[in-house]
Amino acid sequence: MEWLSLVVIGLIAGTLGSLMGLGGGIIVVPALMLLSGYISILVGVTPQVAVGTSLLIMIFTGLSSTLAYIKQKKVDFISGSIFLVGSIPGALFGVYLNKGIDVSSFLIYFGFFIIIVSFILMVREHLKPIKVGNKGIKREYVNELGETIHYGFSPWLAIPISFIVGMLSGLFGIGGGSLMVPAMILLFGFPAHLAVATSMFMIFFSAISSSISHIVLGNVDWLYALALIPGAWIGGKLGAQIGQRLKSDTLIMILRIFLVIIGARLVWQGMTIV
Template identity: 50%
Template sequence: MEWVLLVAAGLFSGIVGALVGLGGGIILVPAIVYLGAIGWLEGITPQTVVGLSVLMMIFTGLSSTLAYMKKNTVDFKSGFIFFAGSAPGTVIGAFVNKGLDLPSFQLYFGVMMVFISILLLLRKCLKPVRWFVDHGKQTTLTVARGTYVYGYPIWFALLLTFIIGFSSGLFGISGGAMLVPAMILLFLFPPHLAVGTSMFMIFLSALVNSVTHISLGNVPWLYTIPVIPAAYIGAKVGAYLNQRLNSEHLVVALQIVLLLFGIRSIYEGIM
C-alpha cells in the first residue's frame, strides 16, 4: 500500500512541478510528512523527507529540461547564473536542516507554504517592474507570441537565487515557486521561458543539493524506488501539458492546497 501512495505522490509531484515550474518538492514534502504523521510511512524525519525530495528533483528537473529544450524555452546562460547563486545556498540549507526536529520543521515549512501560496495568489495582481531590466544586461527574444525584452543585474540574481537555494536545501523544495514569479515580474521573462529556465536551474541545483544530503545520510533509498520513476514520468507529462494548457487554473488550485497544507503544518508544529 505504501508503495502505491509513493508512486501517486511522485507522479503528481512531477506533473505539477513541470507544468508550473515548481520542481515538485513543494508537493512531495507535505505529502510524505503527512503520510508519515498518520503512520502510513515509517522512518520519516525532516532529514529523510528532504533527502528524498531533493533526489527526486534531479530527475524531474532533467526530464522537464529535456522536454523544454525541444521547444527552445530554456535560457541556458541565465540558468547557469541562477545556479551559481543557488548552489552554495543549498549546501548551507542542508546543514541547517540537520538541527530541525519534526515539530520545528512542520512549523517553519508551514510558514513557507503559506508564503508561497500568497506569492502565487498575488502574482497576477502585481505589476511588472522594469527597473531590473533597465539596470541589467538585456536580451531580446522574438517568438510567435511577440517580442520580449528581459534582463537583470547579475548581482541581484545571485543574491535572490542564494536565498532560494537556502530554502531548497532546508526544506527540500525547488524554489521555482519563488523564482518563476521573480523572473516574470522583475526580470520580465516570457512565462514559458521562465518555467523552462527555472526547471534547468532546479536540475543543476538538485545535483549539488543531493550530494550534500547523501553525504549527511539523509536519503531513504528504499523510498526512492517508487518515487523517482513516477516523478520522472510525471515531469514529462507536465512539460507536455505546459505547451497545451492554461496552467493558471492549476495554479489557483495549487494556491488553495498549499494554503491548507501550510495552515495544517503550522498547527501540527505548534501543537
C-alpha cells in the first residue's frame, strides 16, 4: 500500500507538472521530504536523494508531456533550444551546489523561492515584456481564437536567465519550470500555454543532464523511481490534455495558489527542524 502511494504521487506530480510547465519536481521533492516521517519506506530520505530521484522522474514526465504538446503544436523548439544553451550547464552547476546543503536550509530556501515566484506572477499584469532589439529573436503564435500574438527575446539576456533557472533545477530538483515559465511570460511576452509547453520540452533535456550527475553521485533511489515513473508518465499526458481546455488566466491562477501553499508548508517544516 505504501508503494502505491508513490504511484499516486507520481501521477499527481506528472499531471500538475505538465499542466503548469513545472516538470513535477515541485511535487515529488516536497512529497518525499514531507512524507518521510509518516511512510516507513521513505524514512531517512535526504534532500540529495529526493532531488536526484525527482530529476530522474522528470525525464519521463518531460518526454510524455512534450509528445502531447507537440501534437497540439504548442512547443517553440527554436526558443527552447536557445534557452537550453544556458539551462543545461546551469543544471550541472546546481547538482554540484546540492552536495553540501542540509535538510532545514534546503526546505527553507526552497519554500521562500517558490513563494517569491508566486508573488511575481501576482503582479504580472503591471509588468511589460522586455523590448526586443533588431538583433533579438522575434516569434509569433496563433492562438485558438485565431489571434496572432507576437513575442521575443534577446539571446544575450535569455541564456544567463536560463542558466540561473538550470542551476535552481539541479539544486532543488524542480525542473526549472517554476521560474522559467514566469520568466517567459513576464519578461519575453510568451503566451501562457506556449510557455508551459516549451518549458516541458526544456525540462526533458535538462533533467537528463542533471539526473546523470545525480546517478553518478549515488543520489537516485531506484525503487522509488520505479514506483513513481508509471504515474508520472500517465500524468504528463493527462496534464497536457487538461491544459488544452483551460484559459491562460485560469492556468496562471492555479499556478500561483499552488506555489504559495507548497512554499509556506516547506518553510514551516524547515523552521521546525532548526
